[in-house]
Amino acid sequence: MLYGADYNPDQWPEEVWDQDVRLMREAGVTIVSLGIFAWSRIQPAEGVWDFDWLDTVIDTLHAGGIQVNLATATASPPPWVSATYPDTLPADQSGASYWPGSRQHFAPSSPTYRRLAGDLVRRLAHRYVAHPAVVMWHVGNEFGCHLWMDFSDAARDAYRGWLAARYGAIDALNDAWGTNFWSQRYGDFDEIFPPRLAPYSHNPSSMLDWRRFTSDMLLECYLMEREILLEAGATQPITTNFMGPFKPADYRTWAPFMDVIADDCYPDPTNPHRVRDAAFQRDLVRSLKPGVPWLLMEQATDAVNWRPTNPGKRPGVLAAETAQSIARGADGIMFFQWRQSRAGSEKFHSAMLPHAGTETRTWREVTDLGSRLGALPELPAPGRDARVALVFDWENWWAVEERDHPVQLDYLALSLEWYGALHARGLMVDIVAPEGVDDGYDLVLAPALYLLREEGAAALTRFVKGGGTLLTGPFSDIVDGNDQFRAGGFLTQLGPVLGIRFEDFGALGGQSTGGSGVGAQTAAAGPGEGETVRFRLGGATGIGRQVAEIVHATEAEVVSTFEDGAAAGEPALTAHRYGDGQGWYVATLPDEAGLDAVIGAVIAASGVQPVVADLPPGVEAARRGDLVTLINHGEHTVEFTLAGTDAETGAPFQRAVLDPQGVLFALVPVLQPALLEGVR
Numbered sequence: 001m002l003y004g005a006d007y008n009p010d011q012w013p014e015e016v017w018d019q020d021v022r023l024m025r026e027a028g029v030t031i032v033s034l035g036i037f038a039w040s041r042i043q044p045a046e047g048v049w050d051f052d053w054l055d056t057v058i059d060t061l062h063a064g065g066i067q068v069n070l071a072t073a074t075a076s077p078p079p080w081v082s083a084t085y086p087d088t089l090p091a092d093q094s095g096a097s098y099w100p101g102s103r104q105h106f107a108p109s110s111p112t113y114r115r116l117a118g119d120l121v122r123r124l125a126h127r128y129v130a131h132p133a134v135v136m137w138h139v140g141n142e143f144g145c146h147l148w149m150d151f152s153d154a155a156r157d158a159y160r161g162w163l164a165a166r167y168g169a170i171d172a173l174n175d176a177w178g179t180n181f182w183s184q185r186y187g188d189f190d191e192i193f194p195p196r197l198a199p200y201s202h203n204p205s206s207m208l209d210w211r212r213f214t215s216d217m218l219l220e221c222y223l224m225e226r227e228i229l230l231e232a233g234a235t236q237p238i239t240t241n242f243m244g245p246f247k248p249a250d251y252r253t254w255a256p257f258m259d260v261i262a263d264d265c266y267p268d269p270t271n272p273h274r275v276r277d278a279a280f281q282r283d284l285v286r287s288l289k290p291g292v293p294w295l296l297m298e299q300a301t302d303a304v305n306w307r308p309t310n311p312g313k314r315p316g317v318l319a320a321e322t323a324q325s326i327a328r329g330a331d332g333i334m335f336f337q338w339r340q341s342r343a344g345s346e347k348f349h350s351a352m353l354p355h356a357g358t359e360t361r362t363w364r365e366v367t368d369l370g371s372r373l374g375a376l377p378e379l380p381a382p383g384r385d386a387r388v389a390l391v392f393d394w395e396n397w398w399a400v401e402e403r404d405h406p407v408q409l410d411y412l413a414l415s416l417e418w419y420g421a422l423h424a425r426g427l428m429v430d431i432v433a434p435e436g437v438d439d440g441y442d443l444v445l446a447p448a449l450y451l452l453r454e455e456g457a458a459a460l461t462r463f464v465k466g467g468g469t470l471l472t473g474p475f476s477d478i479v480d481g482n483d484q485f486r487a488g489g490f491l492t493q494l495g496p497v498l499g500i501r502f503e504d505f506g507a508l509g510g511q512s513t514g515g516s517g518v519g520a521q522t523a524a525a526g527p528g529e530g531e532t533v534r535f536r537l538g539g540a541t542g543i544g545r546q547v548a549e550i551v552h553a554t555e556a557e558v559v560s561t562f563e564d565g566a567a568a569g570e571p572a573l574t575a576h577r578y579g580d581g582q583g584w585y586v587a588t589l590p591d592e593a594g595l596d597a598v599i600g601a602v603i604a605a606s607g608v609q610p611v612v613a614d615l616p617p618g619v620e621a622a623r624r625g626d627l628v629t630l631i632n633h634g635e636h637t638v639e640f641t642l643a644g645t646d647a648e649t650g651a652p653f654q655r656a657v658l659d660p661q662g663v664l665f666a667l668v669p670v671l672q673p674a675l676l677e678g679v680r
Contacts (some may be wrong), residue, residue, distance in 0.1 A: 062132060089475055275324075627667060638658050
């Protein structure tokens with residue numbers, strides 16, 4: 001188990017470096033990420049290089065038994081870069097430059113930036129590629145975090161080349177974008193600009209390509225640096241830090257180029273759905289590279305500094321949140337940062353070693369956590385423990401949140417709602433693309449799958465035909481990969497699987513949530529915020545929001561109907577036997593009670609089981625191989641029956657007792673089908 005933090009010794013005098021290493025050993029630290037924002041210290045001027053201080057730091061860490069995840073330091077160019085080369089600066093939607101003084105002030109597509117960054121990486125690689133302390137390479141940092149889109153001239157030129165490579169001929173682009181509308185037809189790629197400030201909405205097909213391009217430019221920067229490291233002979237794993245469900249970058253296209261997935265996760269203590277949302281993020285990053293443990297590159301020991309209010313973590317929460325990462329596939333736990341900064345924008349951000357020193361609760365929790373992690377045995381790799389998948393797709397995210405739709409959807413918030421109904425039942429869930437659905441799953445949920453590629457539709461069809469249970473709902477199977485309607489209307493690919501015919505979106509009045517973008521934590525509009533409809537399922541009354549679609553059951557069974565509104569008497573929930581499986585469709589966006597009832601029905605139909613049955617409220621359970629992690633997120637001590645072996649002590653047990661925020665790492669072997677028959 002790797003344990004450590006970002007380390008920024010260049011912010012501190014050399015006299016404290018030995019003390020840092022001594023305290024790192026006391027805390028159980030085994031690795032640090034080094035030099036992430038050190039470009040200006042390494043290269044104070046063009047042609048001037050200073051590696052002596054970095055040599056000293058790396059050698060000191062190595063002597064102390066601390067491994068190094070060495071950063072390429074390209075995330076924040078020094079002032080001389082923009083002063084000498086203003087063409088490296090990015091621009092906003094009006095074409096005005098972003099200026100230095102913060103971080104990430106570079107145009108990802110700028111040839112000059114890439115040349116200067118490449119020179120830096122090349123020198124770092126040749127100097128340290130064989131150093132025994134360096135066990136991993138950290139490329140850049142949080143690509144796109146603050147600069148979601150760049151509209152500079154460098155981006156303009158790169159965008160034209162990207163489009164020419166994608167379409168080959170301008171007529172192919174015109175067809176894909178539908179440019180005969182509003183007299184937008186292009187005669188040459190040089191007539192195309194980034195979607196800068198315009199009087200009204202941009203062509204939605206062009207916006208989809210623009211988002212693809214933006215993600216690709218960030219990825220190209222990563223790949224350029226990765227290639228330099230490999231050319232220099234790097235054999236260590238190479239990665240960069242993701243940020244969970246981050247809208248600007250399609251991490252699923254990045255994952256094949258990551259030797260290990262690394263992620264930064266900062267649950268908001270004030271978010272009532274904190275546990276659910278963090279679990280979703282951890283399941284997402286685990287699912288990006290199946291079977292390979294991932295690394296939690298950043299989390300906070302206590303309070304952050306960048307929200308409107310920044311309360312600290314309650315006692316025990318640090319260990320509980322860490323355990324949630326391990327439970328869902330992490331083999332490394334790291335923080336931002338080791339020693340709390342004394343200057344700069346993040347000086348109020350907590351750290352492993354706070355300003356108040358070692359006589360603090362933060363330090364006690366950090367050192368206790370290091371001891372617990374050090375006591376864990378070698379952990380099983382995260383395998384196919386989940387029998388349930390939730391479809392979450394970046395291109396669909398970009399397309400479904402564009403303007404000029406019947407309603408404005410918040411795709412991430414909706415996905416979190418659907419995921420939450422599974423998480424509350426203690427089910428393991430993979431987060432996959434539609435093309436990633438296979439017969440390893442019993443149940444698949446696909447909310448608002450508006451943009452559905454042919455390959456994805458084929459995978460979902462095979463899944464149901466082969467015996468799986470699929471639930472989807474409003475705004476699904478509407479457009480192709482160019483954000484255009486298919487011939488024949490809507491649900492043209494999944495209609496036969498679902499046994500229904502789509503007629504109308506049935507938008508309800510008075511509701512508009514808009515896409516909230518990255519880090520959405522709130523659900524779509526709820527009861528009382530606009531027109532709603534009711535439906536009944538079992539003993540529950542569901543409230544439908546935003547839409548009450550008009551669908552006709554051509555072959556499906558009508559499980560529930562709308563009770564009021566323009567769609568009264570029409571199907572609200574349908575189920576259809578297709579091949580050996582079932583396709584379910586809910587024709588509205590249910591509130592929490594309604595969604596819980598719907599997902600409860602499909603879970604019963606699929607036969608999937610929780611990790612641990614009959615857990616007390618507030619207790620989370622997750623499985624990776626034989627390791628079952630139990631976390632009590634509640635306010636009271638709980639006790640329940642579970643037979644296993646304590647992974648930290650090796651002691652067997654028959655009952656589990658968990659204090660508030662308590663964690664139990666339990667070895668509970670997976671029962672084979674033959675043994676399950678005996679249990680029944």
